[in-house]
Amino acid sequence: MEPAARRAVPRHGDLQVPPVTAALLRAQSTRFAGLDPLLPAAVQPPPGDLLTAALPDGERVSAVLTRTLIQPGTPQSLWSASEVFELHPLLGAAEGDALDPLLRALPSALTVTSADTACVVTWPSRDAAAANALLAHGFVPLSVLAVRTATTPASDSTPGVTVRRATRADLDVLVESALAEVAYSAQVGGAIPRPDASAVKRAALRAHLTQGDPIWLAERDGVAVGHAEGWHTDSVPGSWAETRVRHGRWGYVNCLSVLPDARHAGVGRALMAVAHAELSPRTVGSFLYYNPPNPLSPVFWARQGYRPLWTVWEVRPATALR
Template sequence: MIGRSRAAGRSPEVVLTELLRDQQERFTELDPGLPPAVMPPPGDVVVVGGHGDEAAGVVTHHSWPAGSAPLLWSAAEVTELHPVLGHAGRAGADALVTEWRARVPARTRAAADSAAVVTWPSRDVAAARAFLDHGLVPLAVLAVRPPGPPPPVADPDPALVLRPARDGDLEACVTLAMHEIAYSSLVGGSVLRPDAEAVKRAALRERQQRGEPIWVAERDGRLVGLLECGLTDATPGSWLAGLLPIGRWGYVNCASVLPGQRGRGVGHALVAAALPALQPPGVRGTYLYYNPPNPVSSVFWPRHGYRPLWTLWEVRPASALR
């Protein structure tokens, strides 16, 4: 389907392919850490502008069922724009979002638990201006860190015990994770849903059963900090390969410190303990998501060497897209 466009008889697929080459050039100029630009997933193809100044994209829609883990950080009804701007810049992004708004399904537009989402390179400030003008906010970033040692712990706390989580730690880990969700729901995209505790408990149990690293900090016999981690591969054709260069990556899924224990070096000690295992030989680096509006994580993670690569722009509900 072609939006307001003068594509001179060229098919939307041809326009997308041509613009993807330009987009690759643009990505290389923007940020050497970006992977090669990839074709968007199947969906509603949008082309705007005229020949020589076109922009394109694909609009997708998704519904998350009740009880699914993504509902801890996502709206239930999601419309998503996957731009292929080429070199169109702010004007192209503006026209594309305008067309996207007209294509949001009535079901999504009417849902209170809905969101409009676009993920775009963090350093493209021209597109950022267009997103802001349409009511989107930078609710999360995917941040990356090259391999290397963490900043040293300047004043180690001898009372703090750092260790992998054990089976008997599950309930304490759930409590810590719920503190993180509750905090993030105030400053990010997390949603404190009625079944959040049960969903998080199941996710943590499965992570333990898969042998993925979960680090905890213990003080006086009480767990005061949690760091859920893992290793994964960005393989050709995978969703992750659209965000990160091909190869092995460590990641941090959840970091949490109990209220009253924050600001005492617990998080720093956990990162220092966990990071070596997330950087086996040949790893490309580590990545994680944090919320720019979060006054804690937006300072903590850059101090530990993480910098934004992609920004997730979002507005809730989707009907608030301007």
């Protein structure tokens, strides 16, 4: 999954969040820091529709609802519904179960225009009370943003497997490897099979190779058996990364794929040993997305030193929200 800022398409004239939200952001930042020291400070949500709700003690919480249209033929279209409603909660110091009244108000705020839709909430993984509220309204934890600190030891390489930088001459085998990941991930909700998946992956891989983003190719006996993609990203004020990781330079792992016949033999471990060695120097750490329902992902990434920071909760289609 590529971390790209969803382009919010406002529904009611770019409603701006009121200035009083600044106090909520400060309180939310303090609470987030208590939940997980690696969480970044809360930032102003994007323009959208403002929802408010009252808690039993009379306090009020709010959220901003955005609507994003994912364009066909883009990399995001392979892991996202075409029409995405995203809720950006502003709970301040309130506990995670304060999401419940906002989620109750959410269905009436949606204006669904297609069948290919989703409703999304991204929230700190360690907030168990929020998880309970989200599950009650039909959300499923389909994705996790996980982090690995720069001091985590790298895994050893695997005998018999060589890893090298891919070149444009490797494009065909890279596309084959990328499509194998899409096919597996689609079985467990992490990807959406699209008719143009091959063309989308080819264009994306070609672009990464052209601009010099590292792509690592694993070979066994001279035959390609998998690949990994990654790059560096800077979390700075106003950037997409600032909403997910603390300020600083980070390594990002975009994709790891091993061909079916080569799985469970250490190929992924060999790829990540090289990827981490190249991405980790002079960084805060590295991060990636994985799919919790994928039976291969959670254990593998935990062994690589990653642990959940944010959970992306999703309802597909958006009309299944309850």
